[in-house]
Amino acid sequence: MFCPRCGKADQLPETYCRQCGVFLPDLSKPIKREIPPEEHLKANTVLNSLTIIVSFTLSFLLFAVIPDKHPLIYVTAGLLLGIGAWHIQTLIRTLKLKKQWKRRAPLTEIQAAMQETQPAFESASSAKSLDQADFADTLPASVTENTTRHLAERPERKMS
Numbered sequence: 001m002f003c004p005r006c007g008k009a010d011q012l013p014e015t016y017c018r019q020c021g022v023f024l025p026d027l028s029k030p031i032k033r034e035i036p037p038e039e040h041l042k043a044n045t046v047l048n049s050l051t052i053i054v055s056f057t058l059s060f061l062l063f064a065v066i067p068d069k070h071p072l073i074y075v076t077a078g079l080l081l082g083i084g085a086w087h088i089q090t091l092i093r094t095l096k097l098k099k100q101w102k103r104r105a106p107l108t109e110i111q112a113a114m115q116e117t118q119p120a121f122e123s124a125s126s127a128k129s130l131d132q133a134d135f136a137d138t139l140p141a142s143v144t145e146n147t148t149r150h151l152a153e154r155p156e157r158k159m160s
Ligand SMILES: [Zn+2]
Pocket: 003, 004, 005, 006, 007, 008, 017, 018, 019, 020, 021, 022
C-alpha cells in the first residue's frame, strides 16, 4: 500500500511508514467499535440473573426429583448453590456499578457526535500533529541574547 501522507509505495498495512513514520492502518479490515460499558453491565446483569435462576432451580430439582440420594447429588447441589450465591454477589456489584455509571455526567452532544464519527484508528494514527514550526519571524539567538544582557546590565530604573 501507499502511505497516505508521504506517498511512499510498497508498504505493509498495520505498520509504520518507512519514510515518514505515520501509522498505516489496514483499511480493508472492519473498524472495531468499542462496546460501551453500559452494554457490558447490561450483559452481566442478564447473565448473572440467568445463572442464579438456573443453578438454584437445578439444585432444587436434584433434591426434589431424584429419590435415591447418592453423595454425588449433595456435592453437585452444593456446588450449584455455591455458584448461585457467587452470582448473586456479582449481580449486586453490577447493579451498584450501574447506578454509579448513571450518576456520571452524560456526554455532551458534541462529545457523543465525535465518538460517533471518529473511527477507532483515527485517534492513534492521524490525530492532528502540531503544525510545522514557523521560523520566518524568529529573531536570531544573538539578538535575544544581546537584549537580555543589555537589560541585565542596565542600571536599576528608579521607581517613579
Ligand atoms: Zn509516509
